[in-house]
Amino acid sequence: MDEELLELQRQFQFAQQAKSSIRLSERNVVELIQKLQQLQIIDFELLHTVSGKEYITLDQLRNEMVSEVRKLGRVSVIDLADTTGVDLYYVEKQAQRIVADHAEFMLNQGEIMSESYWDSVAEEVNERLQECSQIALTELAAQLNVGLDLVASVLEPRLGTMVKGRLEGGQLYTPAYVARMNAMVRGAARGITVPTNLTVLWSSLQQLLQEMGGTGGVAVDGSFFQSLFNGLVKEGEIQGSVRAGVHWTPAVFAIAQKESVDSFFSQNSFISYEVLHKLGIPQPIQFLQSRYPEGKPLVTTFVHQSMIDMLDTATEDAIERGSWSDSLSLLPSSFTPQDAAKMLSLCQSVQLALKSNKAHIFGEFYVLSSSFMKDICDRVVKELETLGVSGSFGSKMSDDLQVTNEAKGYDSGRLNESNEMASDAGANKHSDKGSKKKKGKATGNAAANLSESGPDNQEQASTKSKKNQRKSKDTSSQTLYSKSGSRKESVKMKDDNLSSPSEEWIVQKITTLFPEFEEQGLDDPETILGPLANKLRPTIISSWMEKRKALLTENADRMKRLLDNLQKKLDESFLNMQLYEKALELFEDDQSTSVVLHRHLLRTVAAPMVDMLLHDLDEHNKLKNGVEVQEAPSSESISVSPGDRVAISKSFPRPLANKALAVVEALEGKNVEVFMDAFRAVTEESALPLKRLDKKLERTLLHSYRKELTSQVSAETDPVSLLPKVVSLLYIQVYHKALQAPGRAISVAISQLKDKLDESAHKVLTDYQAATVTLLALLSAAPGDEDDCASDRILSKRELLESQMWDLKSLVLTNTQQSS
Secondary structure, eight states: OHHHHHHHHHHHHHHHHSOOSOOOOHHHHHHHHHHHHHTTSSOSOEEEOTTSSOEEEHHHHHHHHHHHHHHHSEEEHHHHHHHHTOOHHHHHHHHHHHHHHOTTEEEETTEEEEHHHHHHHHHHHHHHHHHHSEEEHHHHHHHHTSOHHHHHHHHGGGBTTTBOSEEETTEEEOHHHHHHHHHHHHHHHHTOOSOEEHHHHHHHHHHHHHHHHGGGOOOOOHHHHHHHHHHHHHHTSSOEEEETTTEEEEHHHHHHHHHHHHHHHHHHSEEEHHHHHHTTOSOHHHHHHHHOTTOEEOSSEEEOHHHHHHHHHHHHHHHHTTOEEEGGGGSOTTOOHHHHHHHHHHOHHHHHHHHTTSEEEETTTEEEEHHHHHHHHHHHHHHHHHHTOOOOOOHHHHTTSHHHHHHHHHHHHHHHHHHHHHHHOOHHHHHHHHHHHHHHHHHHHHHHHHHHOSTTOOOOOOOOOOOOOOOOOOOOTTOOOOOOOSOOOOOOOBTTBOSOOOHHHHHHHHHHHOTHHHHTTOOOIIIIIHHHHHHHHHHHHHTTHHHHHHHHHHHHHHHHHHHHHHHHHHHHHHHHHHHHHHHGGGGTTOHHHHHHHHHHHIIIIIHHHHHHHHHHHHHHHHHHTTOOOOOOOTTSOOOOOHHHHHHHHHTSOHHHHHHHHHHHHHHTSSOHHHHHHHHHHHHHHTTOOOOOOOHHHHHHHHHHHHHHHHHHHHHOOOHHHHHHHHHHHHHHHHHOOOOOOOGGGHHHHHHHTTTTSOHHHHHHHHHHHHHHHHHHHHHHHSOSSOOHHHHHHHHHHHHHHHHHHHHHHHHHHHHHHHHO
16 A cells, blocks of 8 residues: 555656646636636636736635734735735725634724734733823824724723723723822812812812822823712712712711701791801702701791791781781891791781781781771871862872863863864954064074074084982782872972872871881881872872862863963964975975974974973863962963973873874974974864964965064164074065074075075175174184284174175165065
């Protein structure tokens, strides 16, 4: 047998050493392999090497790759492609299969790593850790050129075996270092006796470690301390509770808290929430309710039931005696009015008295018996009878009186009468009215034009007064006391008569008749007296309705005269306003001048008309409500400030008040048409019909106005005051319009006459206007003491202007005669 084998070996060796007589080329070999693959004799995949001169199977490629990884431990896929001589695509594909087939391999970022590689890395990390006591995973990841998560995932299973350390917060620590930190955390936590934020504690420990280690001290993350702390709490080595993970309350502090609360509450039968907040208890109500179920929570204090019973007994006694009780004075000084009100709601006898109307609560904590309130009402009414009071008790009650109804009937009758007067009046009557009105208006407008003709003149802005409003204070659920912000009538006594039995007067009488309120410091109307007067006032008012009716009867005749006079004055003023309004149409193209003219007309003509209307309507309203009003002379001019206009408007009934406020707002605006619409709305609401300007009335008023202006121009001796009158007269002659223009609009008004006058007449007018402006500028720029040089210039300019004045008068009077 052995001889046969030896013979076969010799024959095989001979065959190998023998030279072939037939040699195949590389191309023939490639074709041969392709043919074998076609015949499926070679049924496995063959790969070309990068050089193209070799074939390699997939199994061989994987074997070579596995061998290389096991030899090196960590190999890049690119390096494997170079080593095997196979294209990178096939190497990457087989690398995934190798990792899937071999559990000890892993593929990360184009590298195949074996477990043996990580074992060697773990050994190196352990050696280094023992030297340094701490290693950061970020440092290892940067050194190994891998991700932080990968380093953590391969080191965690090796902790305690190959790596003698502890991983916390991305740091590796040695057991000795961990034990040292554990001791530091335990000591610091046991030394705390008050609630502490743990992050502050960890910052202190980190600072201490840096000071101990110098510049090379080990930096410890706060999460490492937190982990050690949680372990100590779980093991019971430190006593206390953790809230929200970082708020630490030591057990010794919690014990002291409870002892302090128990001591205070047992001694006083109450404790405020502020005390518990100072003790570090964040939810005092829940804490106290769980500890003292028999107690009652108030707004700022927690009380025992015994304190509520004490208040209930004292208040019940006051009700039975027909007196009153100040609940807040019966409680400790730390209690608030809200606490007292809440305690009263918990008193059974008080609640029963409230339901049966035996008592009432004012100012949240004042309890008054019904019999005591009846005594107050009786004595105040008796005081009124003694003084013989007559006055007003509010517009709402006045509507229920017969006298007021008669006054209303008179208003409607007077409305019809006024309408008839408006339709039957003759032109001569209106002409007389216009003539009389124009006398006053022309004089007033001349003064206004004189004051505004300076180049630096500015409009005066009137300041609006503000009404003082008193803040309202809520009372208990049984009484709500509110104060309006309207103007208050005087409550002083005059000749044993009162202007009205208002709440303030009732408060004064209660203070006088029951001095115990003032003695206990309760004379402030907003505490108890104000709400009490508010509740008793209807009863007091009902006793005096008859006297009020008598007073209203006396006022009826005066109301009739007041409205008649107001109607006459409004008719005259409103016709003049309509006449002046028509002249504004000439300046609609010049927006800036139009605004100046509108505002001037509103300020000089409309404002007195509004003041007169508001004043008389306010007086009528007071008379209608039975208020005693002193009658003013009819010739006295009325001037009301913007703030008083608003105040008077708000005092009217709501429909009229809204329209009156609209008039006041339009008066401060820049549009006459808006004002006229608002003014008509107010007069219609007040049953005061206004006459409209028709063609006949307009001609009559213009004729009267022209005659008056002609007379004034002839008699005028002041060269400055002459100019606006001349311009107004020329506008009547040329445009048949009554122009009211301020000094700043005179130049534009003169330029508007350029096409209507001949060239010489217009030049005389413009020269005179320029000289007037120059004179006013000199007067404005001259110092107070006026030196000789400035005086000479002013005197010279005035003489020049006076010489031109006669030319101007001759010009305008000649035109007037020609137009006549």
